[in-house]
Amino acid sequence: MYPNLLLKRASLTPNRIALRFYEKEWTFAQVYTEANVFAEKLRTKGILPGMRVAILASSNPQLVVVLHGCIQLGCELVMLNERLTEGELSYQLQDSNADYLLVDSFEIRNLAYPKRLSFEDVHLAEQTAFEMEKEWPKDRTITIMYTSGTTGNPKGVRQSLENHVMSASGSALNLGVQPHDCWLCTMPLFHISGFSILMRSVLYGMTVHLHTKFDAEKVVEDILSGTVTGMSVVAVTLERIITVLETKNLSFPNTFKSMLVGGGPVPLNYLERAIKRNIPVLQTYGMTETSSQTTTLSSEDAIRKLGSAGKPLFFADVRIDGEENIGEICIKGPHVTTGYIGxxxxxNPLVDGWLHTGDMGYIDGEGYLFVLDRRSDLIISGGENIYPAEVEQALVKHPAVQEAGVAGRSDDKWGQVPVAFVVLKKDTGEEELKAFMKTQIASYKQPVAYYFVEQLPRNASNKLMRREFFKHIKDT
Structure with missing residues (x-):
């Protein structure tokens, strides 16, 4: 058993700042009180402990209270990505069999669901008192986040209380914890990268300085104020921060300690520029199934171990499964998911206790992990994972498309962008396909270019050879 995290934190440091949003601040005692009030109103609306509640909302203080309120009530949170299409969201709601859907606003959320409530609906309800649990079982599911598999079918990943606690503990042992730590959160709270910051906040007694969305100018302003000590970014947002500093000929103060960068290796050019601006970059490797970080590369090793994602955190273990030095990355530890839903x-995500990630890499003689290929065909665009099979399945829904293949093309701004290769069964054009795809999948998954070909390269097993796509185009 673990203690009720928010209750324990509010009792330990009630007057410490838990949340900052623009000029407004909330202490841990205030967050605890508001969360419990919301939980009691959820009871009035018929939501009971153990129910599965899907949440669709933008990152703001109201969402923080809603998330904590649902957790206090004992609900499982299905974290919905607000960037997805209505069809994608509907699939996740049906697959998760959510008891209720909570949305921040009916005006901006057109998603239909039998049991749907707005935050305002709950706030207007009366309070129904209930006995709050002071201890929580370790295996209790706190969150469910969807991550598409290589087949293109989204999988609902369970993240237990122990997963979150041990992930936060491993990060604390790596980075250290100080009473005046403040983490700038521009990552969406529906992502593990964002939600894990909330969990670390409660466990560490750390302030979260929340932004609804990423704004490089505002980020630089907040960090230069000297109140922010850490932040999580992806390579493309790191570069935007560096550019702002370079334009203004500024550097970060020594009060800023950690810039965690995930979503793929950081280019050498970014690292060199970051060092000149006093940005302590720490490259990381993790996934939804591992509740955020598994390995982290210290800033002092950033150049010496260029391209490495670092060493496993204290409670994590990593090995390579393969006959050669390069093979599939496997992860073991208490931060690894307990399983899937729907x-x-x-x-079973584990084989003999190990999570087989599908990512290819190697570990060097000093124990540093190098990730060579994330799930072989995975496209990482601006830190977002794009699975080719999911885009392909959307493309072949068009009546003119016979076959489709999608691969990533290098891009200076986003790292990679998806490109589509299409075999037609009747005439159509690129503009028609682009218009169709906008109705099928989220904007960041849209192919930036379409090639019309007579056939797609396949191997003897009739599987697509995506790495041959661009060569195939050149040869035709």
Whole structure:
């Protein structure tokens, strides 16, 4: 058993600042009180402990209270990505079999669901008192986040209380914890990268300085104020921060300690420029199934171990599964998911206790992990994971498309962008396909270019050879 995290934190440091949003601040005692009031109103609306509640909302203080309120009530949170299309969201709601859907606003959320409530609906309700649990079982599911598999079918990943606690503990042992730590959060709270910051906040007694969305100018302003000590970014947002500093000929103060960068290796050019601006970059490797970080590269090793994601955090273990030095990355530890839900519920993510990630890499003689290929065909664009099969499945829904293949193309701004290769069965054009795809999948998954070909390269097993796509185009 673990203690009720928010209750414990509010009792330890009630007057410490938990949340900052623009000029407004909330102490841990205030967050605890508001969360419990919201939990009691959820009871009035018929939401009970153990129910599965899907949440669709933008990152702001109201969402923080809603998340904590649902957790206090004992609900499982299905974290919905607000960037997805209505069809994608509907699939996740049906697959998760959510008891209720909570949205921040009916005006901006057109998603239909039998049991749907707005935050305002709950706030207007009366309070129904209930006995709050002072201890929580370690295996209790706190969150469910969807991550598409290589087949293109989204999988609902369970993240237990122990997963979150041990992930935060491993990060604390790596970075250290100080009473006046403040983490700038521009990552969406529906992502593990954002939600994990909230969990670390409660466990560490750390302030979260929340932004609704990323704004490089505002980020630089907040860090230069000297109140922010850490932040999580991806390579493309790191570069935007560096550019602002360079334009203004500024550097970060020594009060800023950690810039965690995930979503793929950081280019050498970024690292060299970051060093000149006193940005302590720490490259990381993690995934939804590992509740955020598994390995982290210290800033002092950033150049010496260029391209490495670092060493495993204290409670994590990493090995390479393969006959050669390069093979599949496997992860073990208490931060690894307890399993999936819905259509993937019967699929055990662990083999003899190890999570087989599908990512390829190697570990050098000093124990540093190098990730060579994330799930072989995975496209990482601006830190977002794009699975080719998911885009392909959307493309072949068009009546003119016979076959489709998608691969990533290098891009100076986003790292990679998706490109589509299409075999037609009747005439159509690129503009028509682009218009169609806007109705099928989120904007960041849209192919930036379309090539019309007579056939797609396949191997003897009739599987697409995505790495041959661009060569295939050149040869035709």
């Amino acid at each position: 259509a993937s519920e019967l699929r």
